[in-house]
Amino acid sequence: MTMKSINKKAQQRDAEIISNKKVGAYHHMVFAVGDMATFAYPGNFVAISVGGPNSSMVLRRAFAIYRAHDRGNYGGTIELVVAPHGQGSKWLTSLPVHSTVDMVGPLGTHFGIPTEPVNALLVGGGYGSAPLFGLADLLKSQGSRVDMVIGASTAGKIYAPLEGKRTVNSMSVTTEDGSTGLRGRVTDLLPKIIDEHSVDIIYSCGPMAMLAAIQKIADQHHVLHQASIEESMACGIGVCMTCVIPLRDEDGILRMSRSCIDGPVVDGSSVIWDSRGSIPHGTLGEPRG
Amino acid sequence: MTMKSINKKAQQRDAEIISNKKVGAYHHMVFAVGDMATFAYPGNFVAISVGGPNSSMVLRRAFAIYRAHDRGNYGGTIELVVAPHGQGSKWLTSLPVHSTVDMVGPLGTHFGIPTEPVNALLVGGGYGSAPLFGLADLLKSQGSRVDMVIGASTAGKIYAPLEGKRTVNSMSVTTEDGSTGLRGRVTDLLPKIIDEHSVDIIYSCGPMAMLAAIQKIADQHHVLHQASIEESMACGIGVCMTCVIPLRDEDGILRMSRSCIDGPVVDGSSVIWDSRGSIPHGTLGEPRG
Amino acid sequence: MVDFDFTASLGTARFPNPVFTASGCASSGKELSQFFNLTEIGAIVTKSIMVKPRSGRPTPRMAETPSGMLNSIGLQGPGIDDFLSNDIPWLVERGSRVVVSIAGESVEEYGVLARRLRSVSGLSAVEVNISCPNVENRGAVFACDPSAARAVVEQVRRSLGGELPIIVKLSPDVTDITEVAGEVINAGADGLALINTLLGMVIDIDSMRPKLGGKTGGLSGPAIRPVAVRAIYQVRAKFPSIPILGMGGVANGRDALELIFAGASAIAIGTATFGNPTALIKVRDEMAQLLTDRGFTRFSDAIGYAHRV
Amino acid sequence: MVDFDFTASLGTARFPNPVFTASGCASSGKELSQFFNLTEIGAIVTKSIMVKPRSGRPTPRMAETPSGMLNSIGLQGPGIDDFLSNDIPWLVERGSRVVVSIAGESVEEYGVLARRLRSVSGLSAVEVNISCPNVENRGAVFACDPSAARAVVEQVRRSLGGELPIIVKLSPDVTDITEVAGEVINAGADGLALINTLLGMVIDIDSMRPKLGGKTGGLSGPAIRPVAVRAIYQVRAKFPSIPILGMGGVANGRDALELIFAGASAIAIGTATFGNPTALIKVRDEMAQLLTDRGFTRFSDAIGYAHRV
């Protein structure tokens, strides 16, 4: 299986907004990015400056790449699915078509694609489903079976475009309020699907708590798990050390690793999931006493 | 002669941009302001928040009211002439029509209108000519003679709309580079006009150095001088004490007075013009030692 | 929001709500009254008054900075006599709660001011601004010298008598603000006001000199809010029972909540009023809503909430 | 711009231009090299390195603030051995100028670090980050205690030998930064780095607790620029001949000019790199242009220009 690796092709450029459409609780946004699109793999993200020239916001915002197209009417494009959440994302989603933003990307690791066909289960929470559709296409094209489970708190927060649904072998939806699909959480469905389709690998993207719960299930069922995580990032390019998570590396050493460089896609079994907000015991250089 | 007095009718409201046109180096901007227009007199100013909701600029910007109309297609309107100078004014002038801004006004003192017809000379520097056109109309309507002199560094910075030129009895223009009108400064023309038309009062608005030079001429020729001054203002409403200038009040006491409340229009002879950047000797509470 | 108990207190003083003007950012109140009724807010804290009239510093007196501003007003004011005959009666007649801020150049001057306030009726509290240069000690700022700070507060306590609460306003420009806090609490402060401005400078890159007439100035506005929250949190952690009037960069209800949760018993609004004359009303209303949303029924329960274990 | 002499120096160290990375804001340099060639800038100042590997503080480690941010990284790093075998050779081979920043928890540790650097070739200078808690003195930060600061610098001077310039990085969180500056200059500092972050806190109004895992954090970015300019100006006024590496909120050429005119001999860029990976190049090019526009033909003539009479 190809290992995920850091994208070394990052560039910084102005990206023109080609389209900005509200879809449920999100905005589907398309940016003209030239050859930035050529080097983008499913799981990579971009980082965008927010607030315009007089902005009081000094940090970029990271967004997982939903789709990237090499060439089209506008040259290369990158598509994002953005939730208008706080100051920065509200500013971004409010921009009219033809505005330009300052974009850095593609950044981070991407999902590893097996060299042989496998049975893959893709699990997305909220806008976390976005990067999974491009991944599904890739997996299908090399002959894998792809089942998908998408969950959110409520119907408007399920991002599942029609063409995406068509590609996959099966698509299940859960909402916590039952407003669409099954009432409950994505993890409620996983054991059954894993068994039924002899799943080899889970690919996931969504809130940390969801990813942690998926890892438990992956462990129980002895399946691989590649998770795309989301920690607060100040720089997105590996220079600030704010975005760390406890990761056990190949030599078995536990380190606080940068999720923007060693992630966002990581091997789920290497993460110490329970220890957000603390330095796990045994971490290299942990505080004494 | 009616004394200028503080405008106590200030209100804070959203003002929609009805028109925003580039005129030479400036933008002529029209705002729908409801009954804020009703209480605006020539010399008053408004204060506008700049930079939008994520702005790093915490202070309003002050703009002299160019014209105010009680009622029209858009209800009351206020017009400004804005020079795209720094961050705030560039943001303002870049706004598309139908944007709204947060506006406080009308603020400050206004030009005093004589009860009897007089011979008035209006002198404007740069965008400082703007408030003089409304004043000219008022003076003409009560039977005064109005001569006007407008100066700037270069032609593009002369603000003199056609309809404005028509109202006045004479209009002279000076530029420092001679690109339009006479090469030189406004003050070069004043002595002659004062003599020729037996000027009773000068009304001026423009850079402080120009106002100071006018005061010298007014003193020499024993004419009254109402000057609209421009000091950096943090609040525009009299609460911060940043905008002070040394003014001698009616009792002869020299005080650091707020140009947003006791101005912007002041009796030119009451200002200690030479002392910008210092506290003049004799000021109430001047530093000891 | 009808059921929300918004009353606030600082020492023995009671206020209908915890939103005050910050000293020096509302002059003596009158100017704001065309935008809202002054009884709508918790209190007017007046501009620091000195014994004698004072011209303040030369202009320019301000410079905008990223999410903040510098000011170098230099305590311009009419002096205590003029202030007591003109400004105070106007406020008291209209039913405003009034906190008088005083500033001196010597321990003695603070005493003179406090004595003058003793007999003034209608005041809620006295704020002692000790961020002033002490002319008797090479211009060292009282607030930056724990023993000088202590001496001022002891003097004010003596001269004022026992009625009015004394709120001592501290500077963040010190190595350990809890040390200064401890000194002034021991000297008899009934409350602390945190924080005054940070010392800053802007250089005009065209004139290539300091932009302000007074060269340095005080930095205020949202830029300094994290410093204010930290100072309030530290002081609250060490002295949990001393009331704190919190300020520094508050422009909306969310900002105010940060200071309240850190430990402030009331909030003062300074720079935000310059950008928005009705900022105080905005902060008050948003705060009540946000606290209600979070299940608080009394403002006082929210004070210092971030310290719970 | 061809004729502009942009060379800069700090003590005996020479640099092709005065734009450096700020410690902790460029990791050990490698990560920035995909955006520009590291030889394009004056120097890489590496993230403060300690004797042993260090995990740093728990997450969340950052909070955005108005025109700034808080960080509480807690000096995460691989320890001096790993650093010297992996990071330094990579930089030196590529021809970068390198300033190594060191941090310790005791005077002794600073000595150990300095001794290790003694034999490393290719370094331009050592930056001594003294904004660290001194475990031997109840966690009091060295930079906030003039005598502890002095002891560190004396130790580094002794252990390092006489070759490499020592730049001591000071904290603005002190009552009088010129006092600390004086101590470390007497102890043998060849230059000063001004300023480190200001201590701040953000409270998450939803969890109603401090937002950072480490509760408090360091405030950086444009919000603190006026404090940086003031600190540099004050130190320059008192010690006109000590070279200053200026930093704090520089994001463009205009910002850099303020610090230069205040007295900085070189400029470090921290937070701005997070918002713009090519901020250093932008600052460098804009600075050269602005200085040329103002008639300067040599960068060095602009240093401290705001102090001229």
Ligand SMILES: Cc1cc2nc3c(=O)[nH]c(=O)nc-3n(C[C@H](O)[C@H](O)[C@H](O)COP(=O)(O)OP(=O)(O)OC[C@H]3O[C@@H](n4cnc5c(N)ncnc54)[C@H](O)[C@@H]3O)c2cc1C
């Ligand atoms: C690798 C990665 C991929 C992401 N992909 C997407 C995506 O596809 N679509 C999308 O809508 N959002 C995505 N996010 C979240 C996005 O970066 C912003 O954090 C979010 O839009 C909130 O920013 P704001 O300015 O609106 O909120 P604010 O609350 O104003 O943000 C303040 C600060 O906190 C940080 N922050 C706030 N919430 C989060 C969060 N949930 N995770 C991390 N940092 C946070 C912000 O980045 C910012 O620095 C992703 C984040 C990461 C790290």
Ligand SMILES: Cc1cc2nc3c(=O)[nH]c(=O)nc-3n(C[C@H](O)[C@H](O)[C@H](O)COP(=O)(O)OP(=O)(O)OC[C@H]3O[C@@H](n4cnc5c(N)ncnc54)[C@H](O)[C@@H]3O)c2cc1C
């Ligand atoms: C009473 C009054 C009337 C004014 N009328 C007009 C007008 O009709 N048209 C117009 O274009 N401008 C006018 N100005 C100037 C205007 O308020 C702004 O100062 C100017 O637009 C520059 O702001 P900025 O944000 O673009 O520049 P910046 O340089 O970003 O401004 C930074 C700060 O400095 C202050 N400042 C900068 N230049 C000046 C200046 N010349 N005078 C006072 N403060 C300054 C700004 O207000 C702001 O607080 C007036 C100012 C005052 C006080």
Ligand SMILES: Cc1cc2nc3c(=O)[nH]c(=O)nc-3n(C[C@H](O)[C@H](O)[C@H](O)COP(=O)(O)O)c2cc1C
């Ligand atoms: C223009 C101005 C004048 C001020 N004058 C005083 C003063 O006279 N006395 C005082 O104690 N504080 C004074 N301050 C400090 C404020 O009261 C307040 O402590 C500080 O500005 C932080 O709050 P803010 O960020 O809300 O402005 C002044 C602040 C400003 C901006």
Ligand SMILES: Cc1cc2nc3c(=O)[nH]c(=O)nc-3n(C[C@H](O)[C@H](O)[C@H](O)COP(=O)(O)O)c2cc1C
């Ligand atoms: C994320 C982060 C990490 C930092 N780490 C260090 C460090 O390891 N050593 C140090 O001396 N300063 C460190 N600093 C402080 C910076 O070097 C710099 O002094 C400060 O951030 C002000 O500059 P700025 O506003 O340009 O960021 C760090 C700052 C940030 C934001």
Ligand code: FES
């Ligand atoms: S976000 Fe800066 S190192 Fe990851």
Ligand code: FES
């Ligand atoms: S601008 Fe604030 S008092 Fe005049």
